[in-house]
Amino acid sequence: MKLKLSKLPKTWLIDLDGTIIEHNSHLRGKNILLKGVKKFWKKIPKKDKIVILTGREKKYKKNTILFLKQNNLYYDHIIFDLNIGERLLLNDKKPDGLKTSIAINLKRNIGLSHIII
Secondary structure, eight states: OBOOOOSSOOEEEEESBTTTBOTTGGGGTSOOBOTTHHHHHHTSOTTSEEEEEOOOOGGGHHHHHHHHHHTTOOOSEEEOSOOSSOOOOOOOOOTTOOOOOOOOOOOTTOOSTTOBO
16 A cells, blocks of 8 residues: 655554554563564654554553664654544645545554555
């Protein structure tokens, strides 16, 4: 899947479990980074903002943040304790027609290697 994006700075809202890290691997004692995540992360411009979203309880915060740092996955914000249902993004279109929201639903644990920025 190839994403055609504008040159404007972006905000990335990225789910943690099943997208970056193998779903519920932290409950088995060890976070497992999914395929292509590091390569994908390196392609995100430094001027962009990254917000990681997770339904993980806050009691896993310390270990989760440590794992992200150890894997050089920088972010601007991380939000824990989210609901497990749908995540809805509502945004307006620019007057020139630029769509300011894009949603990609990935198969769980597939990783990010098939997404081209």
